[in-house]
Amino acid sequence: MQNPALLAATVPCTVSTIPPPCYRTKTTHDRFAPLTDREIRALVTRAGSGASGNLMRALRAMTSAPVIVGANHDRFTIKASLADLNYVVPVPTGPEFVDAVLDIVARERINLIIGTDEDVLKALSDARERFPFELFLPSRATIDLCQDKHALNVFFRDKDIPVPRFYEVGSLDDLEGIFARFEGDGVLWCRVRHGSLSLGATAVTNVDQARSWITQWRDLRKIAVSDFTLGEYLPGRHYHVTSVWYRGQVLLAQVTEALSYFAAGNNPSGTFSLTGLARTVTAPEVLRIALDAVRTLEDSASGPSSWNSKKGRMAAPR
16 A cells, blocks of 8 residues: 555656555665665755755766655655655654655665755654664764754853854843843844754844844744844854765865855845855864864764854954
8 A cells, every 4th residue: 555645756747656665674784885886876855945956966976876866845846856756755844754755765775865954854863773774864962962053052162162152041031141241242143042044043232132033033933032042243254164974084074155145135134044155265273163063073973064153253263
C-alpha cells in the first residue's frame, strides 16, 4: 500500500505507485564506504528554492555528476526544482516527515542527504539511527544548542570565543537593567533567540523603542517576551564563513564579505542574514575564530558549518 504522506512529482507531475520498501539495517560498509567509491545519489530538501537550485547546479558541476532527488513540503515551490526527480513530503516539523524521507531513501537508493534548513536538520538528527548511512550532521546536543542563539552565545563566551555580549529578556522590566550594562553604546541589537532570517531583529536606541518592538511581536506574532534577547550592536563589516568538515578535519573553508543584503530595505534594521551581493575575501582572524568555534562545539565535526561574524566599533570581529 502506498504511503499517503508521500507523492512523487515529476514533469509532468505524477503520483508514485511504488509500494513502501522494507528498510535495511545499517552495516559498516553501507555507513562508512567513501562516496567516491560509489555513485552519489543525493536527496536535497527544499527543492525549488533558490538555495537548493544553486546547490544542485554545483553538484552537477562535479566530474561525475550525481543523481539528484528533490523534496519539499510545498507543492508549488517544488515545481521550480532542478532535480531529476521530486517528491512532495510532509512538513519537517510533523511526525510523518522522517518516514517519508526513509521511503525516498529506499526507493531511489539515496546515499547522501543534504538538508537546507534547520527544521529538516533537527528532524533528521533526531532520527539519525534509522538511516542506513552517515548523515554528516553534528550531534543532537550541538544542533539543539545552535537553535537557541542566546544559549549558544553564552556557551561561546564561556569558552572564550569572541562573540557580542547578549542578555535574555526575562520580562519587559529587564530592559532598563540591560541598557544600563551598555551605557554609552547608543545602539543595541534586539532579536528573537530562535529562528532564522533575522526574525524579530532590529536596532534600538532606548528602552522605549525596545519595549515597543518586543510588545508588537508579542501581540501580533504571539512571540513571548522571554524569547527576545538584547545586546551589543555591531555596525562594522559583515563576514560569512562556510566550511566543510569530516571527522574533525577541515576539508575546505571560504570567507565572504556581505556587500548588500537581500530585501534589506524592507526591514527597520537595514540588514539581513541573506546577502544580495558578496565577495570572497582573505580574513585570517575571522577564519580562525570560525574554525575555533566549530572545534569548540564538536570534537569530531562532520558536515557543513556556517558562521556569521561582524566587526564592532573597536574593529575586532565577533
